[in-house]
Amino acid sequence: MTGHVNSYYAASANPHAPWPRLEEGLTCDVCVVGGGYTGLSSALHLAERGYKVVLLEASRIGFGASGRNGGQIVNSFSRDIDTIERNCPPAQAKLLGSMLFEGGEIIRERIERYRIQCDHRVGGVFAADTERQLHELKAQQARWQRWGNDRLELLDREGIRRVVQSDRYVGGLLDLSGGHLHPLNLALGEAEAIRSLGGLIFEQSPVTELVPGEVVTVKSERGSVRARFVVVAGNAYLGNLVPELAAKSMPCGTQVLTTEVLGEARARELLPQNYCVEDCNYLLDYYRTSADHRLIYGGGVVYGARDPADIARLIMPKLLKTFPQLAGVRVEYSWTGNFLLTLSRLPQFGRIGSNIYYMQGYSGHGVTCTHLAGRLLAEALAGQAERFDAFANLPHYPFPGGRLLRVPLTAMGAVWYSLRDRLGI
Template identity: 45%
Template structure:
């Protein structure tokens, strides 16, 4: 990736609507640190902040700009739990461990909100998230999920009938909602830049435009860039979908998937609040889902249309406009001012993949589109492990993770074929 390609952010409403940090200097020559972190996104910066505040010397190496990957481009929906869902997690590790990991995710949302308050990060936090079924079979599934979460997890979600939902959401597309008052949404790029400002204030050294080209493992790992290297006592790999060629045993267990978001023109306060009266975030329950929320300046931010080939879909703007109008026909006259995308990392079972390689090289990946809160949780748990308390990080090692079939050459075509089946299932029943 050339310097010119990484010195600015991809065009998006996020980049246009928040103050950016000055470019941090690229790594030149050799340096030493207690901890060196690959990736200046939520995971890497959360770990960096925890460690710096505990007195560690921390260096972060970022290939492009702070939050340039999924941390600065995602849908901004902050949700407790994991993408695989509680039932799947129970089948993988049993109820007791699944409950433990879910409780950790609740803490992750709490910690995120604490960081926002403590570091005065202006990222437009709003309370509330609704998961909205479209098909009758999904209604039964999500009503059962609401009971399960309330009775077995003591998590206070609410089942809303179609009429209750219609009182807050001006769309006839959905048959009800699983409403979570403790989850919410925020401005993703503003949040990651706020984390970076807190890191810099705590003494973290961040080098942008400093892509790691290889990592020498051992008693003192060394992260190499084209122009320098950092020797450390512990390393953290937080590149997620953009971690290429550094650790093949990790790369084979995730798949990069493209996801896309559009921002409408400014609707005005009255028209925007008429769409979503309580300003919650919304996501439907299809496999190929739509998700949306309002922005601080009264736009609709509408996401969806994932690409499992990582290539932008043809006629993307027209497709996104059509999907938005299917949810909100009353926006037939509204144009889209911004349209952008990026890569997220999915694991084969959609469960998080956290752990370590050897004794002192840590990683977190596999957030599978459900990572705004879980990434910060992962960063904290890795920091705890480096400080000698690894119990919470090690709890995730009980989740088994298989490689995607087909190797580097065939895994993307195989995933595209599999996703076509799930989309067909969404459409037919």
């Protein structure tokens, strides 16, 4: 893992000064393991509170999902508040519900406070292929309004045709508190904010061992960090550094491609208001246009995080089903990025001992929830752990069949849900 993958985001990243490799022994208040959104958000919130922070990244800042995702600011969690209310005690559900839209608010605040240039645009659409999905979106609108989101508009067939120039959908839900951005530039901007507050960041510094104790020793290949607290934020790229975390989660790959430059007029013909879109299928499609007027289109899941040989062959049929008017368009970039799936589809927060914290498993819904996670981690270290514990007290289920069977069994479940989507049931 020496550098970013050959993605559109890497090719269009803002210029930035590099971060060094750790080649010494350091002491700090908090050592953060992982330079994606979870680690960056944690380090930035902690640095703002005056903690001495060291962040270690095995490759480059934003190397994983944080620098490769669809770039969509989508509210709530991978399982919405109705699932949480059915399965959690009322007090816990109320706390979690109060945080449904906070992650997006944090992102917007970060962009404004630190003047991060990441092509932020307002507005996201959930698109319904079927009447059943549209009915579910109407229920989602009512739920989100009940929890304080008053920036929602239900779209009928004519309404969604005004925001997505496709005959594919029967309706949708517009969320003006959602939006989209350049995800790698957001990560790089947050890293620069950490640097401006005195935080230390080291790239090309994979962690090889955590030695627990009252002061934890974090060993890297050429150096080490001694810290009162450690934040484990490697997510799908953590490997087996902490075996007990790997046992209850599964890395999965999703594929993204970027077209050639379409030009502003053609891009606005596809998405007139420049909103981002995701559909409501179990294996969903998601897409938006870039600042230089390309179409960025992603979809599908590869369980176990294998890299497909021909990403365009997997994604182009989905793109052309949505926008047949793009037949013959040239693909200039395609890549895979891994996210971490949990059985419950809810994130896993917790502690190992008294001073090693972890947050992981956003199940494809990580852009906003990772930013919330960093704030809750900083609160917990400052002695206000109630909101962190609302997540930490969610059950962490093992996958049926253990690590050997988690991929085939999960894939079988996905086939069933995909069949339901196609049949409209």
